[in-house]
Amino acid sequence: MSQTATEAKKPRPPIESGVPDPFPFMHPLMKKNYGNWEWHDRPRPGVLHHVAKSGDEIWTVRAGTQRQMDVYTIRKLCDIGDQHGEGFVRFTTRSNIEYMVSKFEKVPALIKALNEAGFPVGGTGNSVSMISHTQGWLHCDIPGTDASGVVKSLMDMMHEEFIKEEMPNRVRITTSCCQINCGGQGDIAINVQYTKPPKINHDLVANVCERPAVVARCPVAAIRPAMVNGKPSLEVDEKKCVCCGACYPPCPPMQINGADSTKIAIWVGGKHSNARSKPAFHKLVVANLPNNPPRWPEVEEVVRKILYAYKAGGKDFERLGEWIDRIGWPRFFEETGLAFTKHHLDTWTGARHNMNMSTHIHF
Amino acid sequence: MSQTATEAKKPRPPIESGVPDPFPFMHPLMKKNYGNWEWHDRPRPGVLHHVAKSGDEIWTVRAGTQRQMDVYTIRKLCDIGDQHGEGFVRFTTRSNIEYMVSKFEKVPALIKALNEAGFPVGGTGNSVSMISHTQGWLHCDIPGTDASGVVKSLMDMMHEEFIKEEMPNRVRITTSCCQINCGGQGDIAINVQYTKPPKINHDLVANVCERPAVVARCPVAAIRPAMVNGKPSLEVDEKKCVCCGACYPPCPPMQINGADSTKIAIWVGGKHSNARSKPAFHKLVVANLPNNPPRWPEVEEVVRKILYAYKAGGKDFERLGEWIDRIGWPRFFEETGLAFTKHHLDTWTGARHNMNMSTHIHF
Amino acid sequence: MANSDFSAKSWADFVIGMSADGGGATGEGGTNRHATPMLDELESGPWPSFITGLKRLRDSKGKQYAPMMNDLLGQLEHSYENRLGYWKGGTVSVFGYGGGVIPRFSEVADKFPASKEFHTLRVQPPAGYHYTTDLLRQMCDLWEEHGSGLIAFHGQSGDIMFQGATTENVQKAFDALNEMGFDLGGAGPALRTSMSCVGHARCEMSNYDEIKAHREVINEFLDEMHRPALPYKFKFKFSGCPNDCVNAIHRADFAVIGTWRDDMKVDQEEVKAYVARQGRKYTIDHVIAMCPTRALSLNDDNTLEVDNKACVRCMHCLNVMTKALSPGDDKGASILIGGKRSLKVGDLMGTVVIPFMSLKTDEDYDKLKAFARTVLEFFADNALEHERVGETIDRIGLPTFLEAIGVDPDPNMVRHPRTSCYVRTDDFTEEAEKYFERKLHKDKVKGPVAAE
Amino acid sequence: MANSDFSAKSWADFVIGMSADGGGATGEGGTNRHATPMLDELESGPWPSFITGLKRLRDSKGKQYAPMMNDLLGQLEHSYENRLGYWKGGTVSVFGYGGGVIPRFSEVADKFPASKEFHTLRVQPPAGYHYTTDLLRQMCDLWEEHGSGLIAFHGQSGDIMFQGATTENVQKAFDALNEMGFDLGGAGPALRTSMSCVGHARCEMSNYDEIKAHREVINEFLDEMHRPALPYKFKFKFSGCPNDCVNAIHRADFAVIGTWRDDMKVDQEEVKAYVARQGRKYTIDHVIAMCPTRALSLNDDNTLEVDNKACVRCMHCLNVMTKALSPGDDKGASILIGGKRSLKVGDLMGTVVIPFMSLKTDEDYDKLKAFARTVLEFFADNALEHERVGETIDRIGLPTFLEAIGVDPDPNMVRHPRTSCYVRTDDFTEEAEKYFERKLHKDKVKGPVAAE
């Protein structure tokens, strides 16, 4: 499968220019006040207002995009920026677009234009921002689901929470389409979870896989070399296998995905910021949800339950995980109507650290 | 060395009476109001005042003892209890004696009598209570030091803090005379720390030790069976050995103690109670202090530094570890003048959990 | 302050009046006394000196133990000089029992022959450590007759340690103690002596009858204590509330710690009185902001708002405002399994296995015993040799342990659910069904130890 | 609320006006369009639909990519039907580079031949993601010519993902982009594309020049990016403050996170204004009681007491009171090493290796680069194949890692010192001496990356 893209042409040596300088593309007020901002507030959902030490002010209007954008969508966004903005934009960590303008007067028309073109304005402060997500069936070679589809379904459901700021704090959701988890940790994370050991296509192993490398990749030493039908192949100890899929990328004949066995799990309480509590990993809430395109209704239902339980119960500034820390996991499971099972008990390395070594108990 | 204590006599079968019923020995007011107490306060250091729902009141006077008591000391304590108390006493978890009396009027005379007999009255509330400790050279078969001697030295130094209530919260100190650590976790813990791998007396191993059991006891798999001078013995991989001494009890020829290599380490921030923060393990502060009888001045010096830094800096109700959590470990080392070294970085199983996985940093 | 003068003196100054002989200079050991220059230094200073005590025994005229104590001091001085211990173990027991005695034979008996045997009887104290002076005197008399006159109240596991019997006297001492109503404690791979806090007897924080629990549980399994046959030691400890005054979480394989399920009781007038006394800022910084789950809020009128659903029963606010706040009425205990100290794997704390067990009726205490039996039997059957139950749980995983003892998973068992996705979950839906069924039938069917 | 009406509509309603052709019903794929009944369902609802976008490309009259996008949609529908993916990898690169392209070959090319090759160019964006509309239009034009018309702003590592080039077009597209001033990002066992937050450009919390740091560090090691030769991937991420808006702690091998060392700035008048607005109780419950180290206290006159020695720079109070509170002047960054996601060992977070590095002068940034080099070289030399640096540290232990990179131990690296006594400490005293010496000479000698 090795090909080279340069066959016919005379080679052009690359200019190793690296990370482009952003200053040529930066709003003049941002350039001018670079490193000298004083404070900010949010006049309404989707709008930031930053004031510089110089007294300069800048308004930012944030709108949701689908991340995977056709050139028409991008050009439309540019049109809006040219007509109602000042031609300077940025994309955020979460693929939202931001328009910077020097006058508040420009904000309403900008919002109107974005809304009319179908781009929701919001995602700031204590809202649900765009879900950060991954490639899925659209492009990846190992996906268990289609991240973009899951995200579209969920963002439709949560659209009101994107355009309003009514959550206790920001909600940062992620999805990942395989257990490698290119998506990040999230207040809520919707991730593929395999449920069966890989099915091995023994005919292909010898040709495709570097067997010692594959054996070394397994976190629980469940793989051993074996002769199958007279050919060198691999065998999996299904008692040991935790169905993690780590063997699949280096050895595609170890098919970890199955139309029915690839499931979806939902996790909560991941946090990156250091505000108040330290950064945290997300924790398992539900596993074994069906991978049900095109709209993943079962996933949507669980996310909705979690989101609205948090909205109802969280105190201002509490992130989702901090809300649970206060009210306790028993009440979280009660209020979301979800089940607590043996699978919630950690069994991975260092499991003991996640146990309750105290009488701090929530009744 | 197997002997039986019953050689000459006709055997008397034991009465398996188990845990004795304490009610016959309990103060009548405690019996009467058993399970029905309402609140308490501390009129002065060393004195507790409990009020029952019935309105009954009881005063408790607490005094320090040496735990390892000769019958004369015990009888003296009894005399005081008969003359100035009401004949009912108890010993606390920390080997302090408590006299219960039904009238506050009896308290001053009781205190006076105790003081006159050399028993310090205190150990309540936010004081330094008696050090809970272990057997040492006086009785144990594997000790690295003498717990009672260390304790006597330290309690002399901290005597003022026993009879006053001037610490931010209670200080509960422990000592252990080998790395098995029969003493508990402590706000401050003074424990033996071996520093060299065991010296093996190869002539004895074959006779005294069950070799596979010893091999199994080593936490880092540093021991292997070997033939030495033609005899079956054991060998230690000194690169791996963490000098824990676990091999010594099952195999005394693996001499872990050395007059110079047995050292003392000091730990802080252990906590059993669930008040505010969850229970915690104590953490290493200084290792390699000389094991210096009869007064262990180097140990005393370090304990003093820690104690008085805490006294100066702790807020009311903060236990020692909670004080450090607030001010941070850098400041703790600064204020005590002690050194932070590579040995403070955890290297044991789950070390990662003890690292700072955040930008929460104390400057 | 009455005490302050006192600190100037050294404990040796107080010796007079304590010796039975009215003065300690001429005991039996008299002329042959070992010189103990190092130990002598432990007689100065204000804290009661065990050395002064040992010397009193050495110097006790006519007492059978005086020579033994002379040599004991000699050996101890020898240890202080050389910084090494000189005892070795062995096997000594009383008729009918396999454990309860810690045998000590001297390795330097040639130099110190009178203390060549110096065994300890571990004797279980009255639960909660209650004594009359009369009882203590009886014990002293007994130990003057059969032992060394040296007794520790108490060992770290809670035993009265009668230290210093010859091999010959161990049985005699035991017989006498046993006739007095006392029994040996644990040693070796066995059920160990237990401890319970003062609790119900004198403490308003207490949430169950610690004495009843302590005695009923331990007395149920005396065979495991007296005839060591477990894979390794097993300890119970009983604290009446989360202050855990007997250090159960760290130091017991099976920790029973009192708590309550309903709302705490608040006397708002007493709250106001506290705030008036201490000031608002002090109260906020030392009570409100110290609550681990932000369950407290001070109202502008100085009354207290308590979110009992968020409160984790840490005890802090109750400890600080003893008059204003107290535990609720629906009392019982949490059970944590697996605490131990350092050997081999490093220290382990107990982890929650039963978040709440009601402890009110006799039937409740029977359930506690039944559960204790289940865990002990699990331990006996499944632990490897020299493995504490906490290590066993780490080895097999909490889910397997729970299944083995028939306890359902409960979110209070964890700090938080798993963070690792490396687990096979194809039966998740069935497991969830079980949970929903349990929830449905919760009020109807109650398992013997279900986390209620 | 202006936005509310909007939510009723579905995104497909907005399509008009976005297509270059003024209407999407008759693209090149016209009559041969694959039916996509499942994907069609992703066009309803208010959120922008990637499917609608893909269809616009499919339906673009006369565009070279229209047939490709028709087959792409066909293959995607096929995936939706069968719940399986149909791409496989391979090797495609541009002249002079080994990485930066993610090759995709279809496994169902027989059914969907036009999209049989659908490679992605990972292109590094301007640091901080700043664009002019003009720049975006240029990119669109370029990608209409050489690619599929499908671009993602941005991938999770920060690249602009130009998705959907044929093998033949990869080089053309790159050449055009490269001429525009853009370069490929990372893929494979290499230095990866980096991210930096908006920071200095528009954020008052920012503590260093993120753009400068990002560009100087990454551009220093471009060879490691373009010619994959590391044991495995290595990622830098740059956040201007502990809010960590680019998720660096979890998702970067080397996280540079801004912070400050001196006192925070407090405008007491603004504090009072805040308290007046929100009320005392609200302020106490939401600011004071939420501080992780109880470093805040509200005075009775509604001013704020800040214990800057206890403050851990968590940002919470600054985030809440943006006008009243701001970072100090002695600014720089903390560096955490070892973050990654799940593969093989489970997720790891970065842990503090440099508690504080001043980032003010050019020289400071040179030190940052030098330290980055040290760590990268350590990684290149010591990591096992397919081992992230966090795994390496876990394998060899933090002390060994620190020694290897020449950094001294610092208490800010740990949540707390070791709790296990299982360690050989016979050189403790020498190690302590080193510490005291460092302390002594601290102000005189400054190592290049010493935790200042």
Ligand code: SRM
């Ligand atoms: C634009 C963006 C940075 C960029 O370079 O692209 C950004 C911008 C700001 N962030 Fe952020 N954050 C951005 C991603 C993040 C992320 C990463 C992510 O979402 O994947 C985080 C970590 C989330 C987490 O913990 O998992 C993040 C955690 C924060 C926090 C911490 C909140 C907390 O209490 O935990 C603040 C503080 C605050 O909100 O007051 C914050 C504050 C801010 C402020 C207020 C900073 C400032 O003074 O200007 C900016 C406006 C925030 C707003 O939306 O109201 N930003 N911020 C990112 C917008 C993403 C989006 O479109 O939704």
Ligand code: SRM
């Ligand atoms: C495209 C992208 C997802 C997206 O849609 O945004 C992505 C896609 C892939 N990732 Fe990723 N990763 C992407 C960001 C991440 C991130 C997030 C980040 O960088 O902040 C992570 C988690 C952080 C980390 O580095 O651990 C991530 C952790 C992984 C891993 C697991 C690494 C680990 O040590 O745990 C793999 C597996 C591997 O490297 O063998 C992986 C492998 C892959 C591969 C190459 C799958 C493979 O092995 O063939 C995917 C190619 C998909 C494709 O066809 O384009 N990807 N990957 C992201 C890169 C776009 C970009 O360049 O901007």
Ligand code: SRM
């Ligand atoms: C008598 C004794 C129980 C016994 O059955 O013997 C006891 C008795 C009381 N304890 Fe305790 N505690 C006793 C050992 C302990 C221990 C165990 C130990 O010291 O080894 C602890 C755990 C220490 C630890 O965390 O490491 C302990 C942690 C507490 C706490 C929690 C304090 C905290 O803030 O962390 C309280 C609450 C308080 O002080 O208000 C408490 C409170 C009390 C109260 C106030 C309970 C009450 O309402 O009567 C009693 C008087 C305390 C005092 O000294 O002022 N008791 N208490 C023990 C006396 C030991 C001594 O002589 O010093």
Ligand code: SRM
């Ligand atoms: C006497 C006592 C110390 C004291 O002076 O108070 C003691 C003394 C010994 N302990 Fe202990 N332990 C004593 C309480 C403890 C405690 C505290 C507790 O129970 O709360 C612990 C920590 C808790 C725990 O159980 O882990 C403790 C943890 C150990 C261990 C380590 C167990 C482990 O799994 O980590 C050993 C070693 C062993 O069992 O092999 C041990 C072994 C020993 C031995 C038998 C040493 C040996 O293996 O030969 C010591 C006999 C000394 C002697 O000559 O009397 N002792 N030992 C305590 C028992 C007195 C009593 O019965 O009341």
Ligand code: SF4
């Ligand atoms: S999460 Fe898995 S399937 Fe999704 S893009 Fe990353 S590697 Fe591919």
Ligand code: SF4
């Ligand atoms: S799926 Fe994971 S656990 Fe199972 S064999 Fe593959 S690598 Fe091992």
Ligand code: SF4
């Ligand atoms: S700590 Fe060690 S030396 Fe001391 S009593 Fe316990 S086992 Fe013996």
Ligand code: SF4
């Ligand atoms: S001292 Fe500890 S680590 Fe060393 S050989 Fe003995 S058991 Fe193993």
Ligand code: SF4
């Ligand atoms: S543990 Fe609780 S109930 Fe028992 S004595 Fe201590 S404070 Fe009282």
Ligand code: SF4
């Ligand atoms: S008992 Fe503890 S957790 Fe409960 S309200 Fe009081 S301080 Fe908070």
Ligand code: SF4
């Ligand atoms: S990380 Fe800090 S400096 Fe950077 S954008 Fe976020 S809040 Fe601002």
Ligand code: SF4
């Ligand atoms: S920044 Fe965080 S730690 Fe510092 S004072 Fe504010 S809330 Fe407390």
